[in-house]
Amino acid sequence: MKETKSRKRQREKHGRPQNMASASSKIKKSSSDFLDKMRARLSGGHFRMINEKLYTCTGDEALNYFKEDPSLFDMYHTGYQEQMSHWPEQPVNIIIQWLKAHSSSLVVADFGCGDARLAKNVKNKVFSFDLVSNDPSVIACDMSNTPLDASSIDVAVFCLSLMGTNFSSYLEEAHRVLKPSGRLLIAEVKSRFDPNTGGADPKMFSKAISDLGFTSTLKDFSNKMFVLLYFQKKGKENSTRKGIEWPELKPCLYKRR
Ligand code: SAH
Numbered sequence: 001m002k003e004t005k006s007r008k009r010q011r012e013k014h015g016r017p018q019n020m021a022s023a024s025s026k027i028k029k030s031s032s033d034f035l036d037k038m039r040a041r042l043s044g045g046h047f048r049m050i051n052e053k054l055y056t057c058t059g060d061e062a063l064n065y066f067k068e069d070p071s072l073f074d075m076y077h078t079g080y081q082e083q084m085s086h087w088p089e090q091p092v093n094i095i096i097q098w099l100k101a102h103s104s105s106l107v108v109a110d111f112g113c114g115d116a117r118l119a120k121n122v123k124n125k126v127f128s129f130d131l132v133s134n135d136p137s138v139i140a141c142d143m144s145n146t147p148l149d150a151s152s153i154d155v156a157v158f159c160l161s162l163m164g165t166n167f168s169s170y171l172e173e174a175h176r177v178l179k180p181s182g183r184l185l186i187a188e189v190k191s192r193f194d195p196n197t198g199g200a201d202p203k204m205f206s207k208a209i210s211d212l213g214f215t216s217t218l219k220d221f222s223n224k225m226f227v228l229l230y231f232q233k234k235g236k237e238n239s240t241r242k243g244i245e246w247p248e249l250k251p252c253l254y255k256r257r
Pocket of ligand 1: 058059060080091111114115129130131132143159160161163164
């Protein structure tokens, strides 16, 4: 049907088709914004759920949890990276700097390596351990039980990875695999060591690690988000392991943003 001249004029005057197009693109944009928001909310929720699970179960249980559904591991790490992007400084970079300032011949074990950023950024030989391996360089295991030989490692790293309720068994494993005088480098979430907010007493934590057979070499509380606690393995075996009083480390739960 032919359009009458007056209707054409009217249409041109009001410019409806153009307005309709922009209105429909606005609707499309706002619904895709809405979907993005919902997706972000859902994945944030999944991250917080998996994070809480990891802080409230043993390493063994966490290993089985991810074995049942390895996709949860990727979900966890997407959320983890999102959280870390709000931290002014990443503790893993401090540890990378430490390694770069020491001999690259030191053999390293990265306990709870995540995406193995540490191994990818240093020249050292690094054994990277995590519950799931998404990279051929990462060995999947519960880090209380690594395949490393006793006294074979120079530096053991725990960067935000003392998550399980049995975290002391991870430190016992580090003690087993470290050579005498080997280094133990721990970076942990600061709030977990703030007794004023239900966190552990850092002195008690250090004392327990000393009783395991280490000497404290550094306590750095200067960063707002994390603490650095470094130790060196004593030469002689310490056999008081059974009587060690470990403080409880409270879970690090993230708030909804
Ligand atoms: N160190 C990395 C990742 C920290 S996230 C970094 O600083 O970027 C903590 C990691 O510890 C997670 O990937 C989690 O899967 C791992 N983890 C926690 N408990 C573990 C266990 N029992 N054995 C092995 N890895 C563990």
